[in-house]
Every structure is written in structure tokens, then in C-alpha cells.
Amino acid sequence: EAGVAQSPRYKIIEKRQSVAFWCNPISGHATLYWYQQILGQGPKLLIQFQNNGVVDDSQLPKDRFSAERLKGVDSTLKIQPAKLEDSAVYLCASSPERLALNEQFFGPGTRLTVL
Amino acid sequence: GENVEQHPSTLSVQEGDSAVIKCTYSDSASNYFPWYKQELGKRPQLIIDIRSNVGEKKDQRIAVTLNKTAKHFSLHITETQPEDSAVYFCAASNSGGSNYKLTFGKGTLLTVNP
Numbered sequence: 001e002a003g004v005a006q007s008p009r010y011k012i013i014e015k016r017q018s019v020a021f022w023c024n025p026i027s028g029h030a031t032l033y034w035y036q037q038i039l040g041q042g043p044k045l046l047i048q049f050q051n052n053g054v055v056d057d058s059q060l061p062k063d064r065f066s067a068e069r070l071k072g073v074d075s076t077l078k079i080q081p082a083k084l085e086d087s088a089v090y091l092c093a094s095s096p097e098r099l100a101l102n103e104q105f106f107g108p109g110t111r112l113t114v115l
Numbered sequence: 116g117e118n119v120e121q122h123p124s125t126l127s128v129q130e131g132d133s134a135v136i137k138c139t140y141s142d143s144a145s146n147y148f149p150w151y152k153q154e155l156g157k158r159p160q161l162i163i164d165i166r167s168n169v170g171e172k173k174d175q176r177i178a179v180t181l182n183k184t185a186k187h188f189s190l191h192i193t194e195t196q197p198e199d200s201a202v203y204f205c206a207a208s209n210s211g212g213s214n215y216k217l218t219f220g221k222g223t224l225l226t227v228n229p
Contacts, residue, residue, distance in 0.1 A: 004158075033216075042121075042204045042219030043159065056216055091158065103149070104217065106158040 002026065004107035006092050012113045018080040021110045025073070025094030032069055033104060034077050035091040043091055049075065079112075087114045117142040119207050121220025129228050134195050136223045138205035139187040145207040148181060148188045149217070154201045162203075163190070195227045 005024040013019050025032050030051050035043035046065065048056040051072035060067070064083070069075040079086055089111050093104040118141040128134050140148075149164035165172045165179045165188065172179050176195075181188040192199055202224050206217045 040221070042119075042206070042221050043217075044219070045216045048216060103161045103164070106160070108158050 004092055004094055004105055006090075006107040006110055008110055009108060010111050010113075012115065013082055014115050015084055016081040018078065019082055019112060020076050020078045021090050021092075021112075023075045023077070023092030023107060025075070025092070026105055029094035029096055029105070030072070031095045031097060032075050033093040033095075034067055034075070035093065037089045037091055037109070039088070046077070082112075082114045084114050087112055117145060117207055117209070117218040119205060119218050119220040121205050121223060123223060124221065125224045125226070127226045127228060128195055130195060130197060132195055134190075134192045134199070134225055134227075136190045136203055136205070136225070137187060138189070138207075138220050139185075140207040140218075141186070142207065142209060143183075143186065144209045147208040148179070149206050149208075150179060150190050151204045151206065151219075152201045153204065153222075159204060192225075195225075197227050197229050200225055200227045 007022050011019055032049045034046045036046050037043045046060045047067045049069040052069045065079055067077045089109040091109045092107040095102045095104045121138045126134055146167035150162050151159035152162045153159040163174050163177050163179050165181050167183055170181055176193045178191040202222045204222045205220045208217045
């Protein structure tokens with residue numbers, strides 16, 4: 001099966017600019033996650049969708065970050081305006097179910113550099 | 116919320132030796148503990164997981180043990196090979212209630228020297 005797709009793979013912007021990332025999960029996977037992975041750290045969950053509804057966004061900095069999952073398939077994560085500390089790899093993952101203990105399949109990530 | 120501590124942060128072993136990475140968690144309700152391997156510049160990939168109703172699980176050269184009383188779990192890699200070199204992350208999750216998300220440790224950089 002095809003894996004989780006993300007684009008772009010790399011993005012360099014200046015602080016205060018805006019940026020958007022796109023994720024296409026594995027076909028049929030109901031749950032989609034966005035993680036932020038700062039260099040040298042483990043992934044940190046930003047937001048979790050079940051189909052097109054948000055089930056956890058407690059760690060999403062809502063003053064600058066937003067995410068949506070239209071039609072319960074693709075998702076976009078936006079940062080506006082970006083700060084230096086937003087430099088990280090943004091990983092998208094999907095899994096078949098939310099409450100069941102299922103493997104999360106990760107995409108290749110988008111490496112964001114904020115100058 | 117859940118807090119996962121992982122040790123050591125770096126580990127260097129000789130090819131053929133064993134490697135052990137340890138994690139502790141804070142939420143006694145956590146019941147799912149996966150381990151991910153991330154090679155440089157690549158995505159994390161699940162290598163093994165364990166559920167709270169099991170104390171040990173093995174898959175070829177990889178094994179995971181879980182001690183729910185002490186709230187810690189460990190990854191054991193035997194007969195290490197250079198291709199085992201990567202960053203390994205442990206994680207914990209609770210499938211019930213509202214705290215179902217995966218909380219990751221900070222990772223262990225494993226280097227296997229030929």
C-alpha cells in the first residue's frame with residue numbers, strides 16, 4: 001500500500017512569514033496526526049483528527065498554528081506568523097482507528113527552517 | 116499528562132554486543148508502549164510494541180519488557196549489527212479516557228561499531 005505522503009519536503013522562510021504543509025494519509029485511515037519534532041527530541045503531538053473532526057489539539061499553539069482536514073482525507077497545517085522556534089520537522093501520521101491500539105504510520109516529514 | 120523519560124541519550128556498542136534502552140512513564144493508566152526506529156533523515160518506523168497485559172514480547176533480535184508496577188519498559192537488541200544504528204524512541208499511550216495520544220521519549224542515538 002502507498003504510505004503517508006507529505007509536501008513540501010523542505011521549506012525555508014523568514015520569521016513572521018506564513019507557511020503551509022500538506023499531508024495525504026494512507027487510504028482508509030480514519031485518524032490523522034500532526035507532530036512537531038525539534039532537533040534532538042521525540043515527536044510532540046500537535047493535533048489529532050478522527051475523520052474530519054478534531055479530537056485533541058491541546059498542544060497546538062492556536063495563536064499561530066491552525067490545521068484542517070477537509071472531507072476526512074487530506075490535511076493541511078498552517079503557521080502564521082512563523083517564529084524562529086518553529087524550526088523543526090513536521091511529521092504527519094495516520095492510523096486505522098483512534099481508540100484501538102494501532103500502529104501509527106509516519107510520513108517523511110517537512111523540514112522547516114525559520115530564519 | 117503523560118511524561119516519558121528515556122535513557123541513555125546516546126549508546127555506543129560493538130557489533131555483536133547487546134544494547135538496552137530504558138524508559139519510564141508517569142501515567143499508571145498507560146497501556147500501550149511502542150518503540151520506533153528513526154534513521155537519519157527518515158521517518159520513524161515501528162519496530163515492536165507491547166500492551167499492558169503482557170510482560171515481555173520478542174521478535175527475532177528485538178525484545179521489549181514491561182514492568183507496570185515500576186512503570187518502566189525496556190528495549191533489548193541482541194547481536195547488534197551496523198544497520199541497527201539509528202535513533203530509537205519509546206512512547207506510551209492510554210487507549211481509554213481522553214489521554215490516548217502517544218507521548219514520546221527524547222530518543223536514544225544507538226551507534227553500532229563494526
